[in-house]
Amino acid sequence: MSSMKEVAKLAGVSISTVSRVINNSVPVEEETRKRVEKAIKKLNYKPNLLAKGLRIKSGRLIGLVVPGSVYNHAFASFIDYIESNVSNKGYNLILGHNRNDPDSEAEFIDMLIRRNVDGIILSRVSDESRVLRMLGNNKIPVVVIDRAFSDESVPSVVLDNYRAGVLAAKHFIEERHKVIACLTGPLNISLCRDRMEGFRETLKNHNIEFSEDDIYEGDFKYESGVDFVKKIMSKKKRYTAIWAQNDLMAIGIINHFLKNGYNIPKDISVVGMDDISFSSMMVPSLTTVGQPFSKMCKTAVDVIYDQIRGKNILKKRFVFQPYFVSRETTMRIG
Amino acid sequence: MSSMKEVAKLAGVSISTVSRVINNSVPVEEETRKRVEKAIKKLNYKPNLLAKGLRIKSGRLIGLVVPGSVYNHAFASFIDYIESNVSNKGYNLILGHNRNDPDSEAEFIDMLIRRNVDGIILSRVSDESRVLRMLGNNKIPVVVIDRAFSDESVPSVVLDNYRAGVLAAKHFIEERHKVIACLTGPLNISLCRDRMEGFRETLKNHNIEFSEDDIYEGDFKYESGVDFVKKIMSKKKRYTAIWAQNDLMAIGIINHFLKNGYNIPKDISVVGMDDISFSSMMVPSLTTVGQPFSKMCKTAVDVIYDQIRGKNILKKRFVFQPYFVSRETTMRIG
DNA sequence: TTGTAAGCGTTATCAT
DNA sequence: ATGATAACGCTTACAA
Numbered sequence: 001m002s003s004m005k006e007v008a009k010l011a012g013v014s015i016s017t018v019s020r021v022i023n024n025s026v027p028v029e030e031e032t033r034k035r036v037e038k039a040i041k042k043l044n045y046k047p048n049l050l051a052k053g054l055r056i057k058s059g060r061l062i063g064l065v066v067p068g069s070v071y072n073h074a075f076a077s078f079i080d081y082i083e084s085n086v087s088n089k090g091y092n093l094i095l096g097h098n099r100n101d102p103d104s105e106a107e108f109i110d111m112l113i114r115r116n117v118d119g120i121i122l123s124r125v126s127d128e129s130r131v132l133r134m135l136g137n138n139k140i141p142v143v144v145i146d147r148a149f150s151d152e153s154v155p156s157v158v159l160d161n162y163r164a165g166v167l168a169a170k171h172f173i174e175e176r177h178k179v180i181a182c183l184t185g186p187l188n189i190s191l192c193r194d195r196m197e198g199f200r201e202t203l204k205n206h207n208i209e210f211s212e213d214d215i216y217e218g219d220f221k222y223e224s225g226v227d228f229v230k231k232i233m234s235k236k237k238r239y240t241a242i243w244a245q246n247d248l249m250a251i252g253i254i255n256h257f258l259k260n261g262y263n264i265p266k267d268i269s270v271v272g273m274d275d276i277s278f279s280s281m282m283v284p285s286l287t288t289v290g291q292p293f294s295k296m297c298k299t300a301v302d303v304i305y306d307q308i309r310g311k312n313i314l315k316k317r318f319v320f321q322p323y324f325v326s327r328e329t330t331m332r333i334g
Numbered sequence: 335m336s337s338m339k340e341v342a343k344l345a346g347v348s349i350s351t352v353s354r355v356i357n358n359s360v361p362v363e364e365e366t367r368k369r370v371e372k373a374i375k376k377l378n379y380k381p382n383l384l385a386k387g388l389r390i391k392s393g394r395l396i397g398l399v400v401p402g403s404v405y406n407h408a409f410a411s412f413i414d415y416i417e418s419n420v421s422n423k424g425y426n427l428i429l430g431h432n433r434n435d436p437d438s439e440a441e442f443i444d445m446l447i448r449r450n451v452d453g454i455i456l457s458r459v460s461d462e463s464r465v466l467r468m469l470g471n472n473k474i475p476v477v478v479i480d481r482a483f484s485d486e487s488v489p490s491v492v493l494d495n496y497r498a499g500v501l502a503a504k505h506f507i508e509e510r511h512k513v514i515a516c517l518t519g520p521l522n523i524s525l526c527r528d529r530m531e532g533f534r535e536t537l538k539n540h541n542i543e544f545s546e547d548d549i550y551e552g553d554f555k556y557e558s559g560v561d562f563v564k565k566i567m568s569k570k571k572r573y574t575a576i577w578a579q580n581d582l583m584a585i586g587i588i589n590h591f592l593k594n595g596y597n598i599p600k601d602i603s604v605v606g607m608d609d610i611s612f613s614s615m616m617v618p619s620l621t622t623v624g625q626p627f628s629k630m631c632k633t634a635v636d637v638i639y640d641q642i643r644g645k646n647i648l649k650k651r652f653v654f655q656p657y658f659v660s661r662e663t664t665m666r667i668g
Numbered sequence: 669t670t671g672t673a674a675g676c677g678t679t680a681t682c683a684t
Numbered sequence: 685a686t687g688a689t690a691a692c693g694c695t696t697a698c699a700a
Contacts (some may be wrong), residue, residue, distance in 0.1 A: 049448045050388040076410035114383045256619040283592040329686035348687045385677030
């Protein structure tokens with residue numbers, strides 16, 4: 001790699017002139033500019049980003065923390081969308097999985113700070129308060145995606161999870177279901193409770209019986225859909241409709257029913273959530289509550305970008321609406 | 335962020351002593367070390383990685399280039415596994431998608447070089463020769479995963495794709511199939527041709543008729559499985575077994591058959607390839623030829639790591655064996 | 669318009 | 685064993 005010095009020498013100018021040509025910050029005489037540009041081309045010179053970053057205190061880097069799991073397809077799209085948007089803005093993405101280990105998560109965030117990252121996108125950190133503490137002194141732009149921080153000073157990009165529950169419930173109501181169950185995600189996660197609330201209240205408003213006994217707590221994994229089916233098959237109550245709070249669990253539910261000779265949707269209707277790519281790639285295809293991942297990721301990056309450029313983020317919480325996709329795993333009763 | 339200077343001042347030593355304590359390169363008196371360490375802790379000092387990287391010419395960063403696509407689940411696991419291994423070795427991962435655009439790919443690799451990355455992992459670059467040219471001058475450790483470079487000087491981690499074809503064919507032979515088709519990936523990709531060869535030759539050795547007419551070229555996407563079924567349904571020839579060169583296409587095939595009232599595997603056996611997580615999460619579960627992604631990714635990172643440490647990579651090509659997973663989309667004839 | 673020089677936060681060479 | 689100091693490659697006052 002050639003350096004500015006070499007370019008300067010070849011062009012017969014000082015290194016600051018080279019810098020000026022590159023950043024065209026200050027006017028440079030046309031003739032010298034040409035000379036410098038020729039030298040740059042000849043040496044195939046590209047500014048070193050570490051040196052630049054050290055000097056201007058910006059690594060031109062954005063960090064993304066995701067909960068590490070191959071099995072959560074939703075996060076695969078997150079990474080994809082975020083990377084696209086980040087690179088569109090001329091930044092690079094530095095990726096870190098927090099495998100639900102607060103220590104390695106902290107270590108990663110530490111690294112980010114030490115790299116003079118220009119922004120950090122957090123999705124599902126394992127220890128919110130610790131992260132906040134780490135970020136406290138350094139005024140690095142941050143945005144939380146998918147799960148809001150309780151600390152309202154950090155901007156977040158979230159789904160209207162309550163509304164997701166409403167959409168799922170409404171669908172069941174329209175299709176005249178009366179005996180309904182819900183398989184939630186971990187209930188210590190507030191978005192799961194929000195989804196639950198929307199679901200519960202909508203059913204209640206329509207005078208459909210739905211109690212604590214009809215709520216089952218899962219962990220967002222496929223297996224927990226399977227386990228759930230085993231559990232309810234051993235009970236006397238026969239549900240006609242089930243909402244799983246993510247597609248993976250819904251798929252587990254459907255598959256285990258199918259394996260046991262049930263017909264979906266004739267015997268039982270199932271709705272998922274997320275609208276991952278596989279939900280339309282199965283038979284029967286999955287009816288689900290979708291999240292506008294692509295838009296959410298774009299917004300997350302925009303929020304970081306605005307902060308970088310010193311714009312005041314007025315809105316602290318960017319709420320997106322879920323959409324309902326009616327496919328083949330649900331049908332009308334009777 | 336505090337700097338060495340501040341630590342030095344607080345500890346009452348010179349900044350070089352601080353550096354020595356941190357890197358314990360040179361012996362430092364126990365008493366001063368303690369003092370310095372106390373200062374470090376007190377200031378919560380962490381070395382700036384840009385400054386360090388600039389000085390020692392190592393960004394402690396490894397770049398990963400993947401073909402950008404949400405829909406290829408296999409690459410989601412790639413990213414996951416690579417990140418784990420990279421971070422285990424104390425490096426960070428900087429991620430870039432090459433959306434089949436040689437220019438943005440080149441730009442990304444350029445960035446990597448300018449960041450003093452310590453290694454680059456390439457999977458499916460769109461323009462091999464260009465990448466090689468870019469890397470030519472800079473002796474950055476490189477490894478190619480999933481697809482070997484024709485230039486044998488670059489180490490690669492690959493699957494024995496020929497063997498994958500053999501495994502698929504063998505299974506069909508054992509199950510007494512005679513009328514067999516294959517849906518390949520893009521045939522300009524050599525690994526697709528390798529898979530094809532293993533498949534074809536094995537069938538030939540067992541005197542099973544299999545001609546060019548039974549080979550269909552797909553593009554690794556779900557839709558191409560669907561299209562394939564449409565195509566063969568309009569022909570007179572009735573296949574009893576199909577090998578798709580990846581799971582996504584296999585799933586497309588199966589689903590379209592199911593939608594048209596066929597029974598899988600009774601009417602037709604289907605084998606996929608990759609063993610993505612969803613292949614075991616469907617009904618019927620997918621019989622497939624698996625790739626040991628986890629091991630391959632670990633090896634790729636190890637190969638980079640060895641190069642970084644100056645070890646001579648003797649073997650230039652690390653070949654992994656596929657494994658066969660017999661599940662529910664295939665059955666014996668008659 | 670251009671050049672000189674200081675400084676970003678390290679490491680490494682040289683004295684001491 | 686420790687401290688000055690140059691250097692890594694860049695940006696940016698300040699001077700000219």
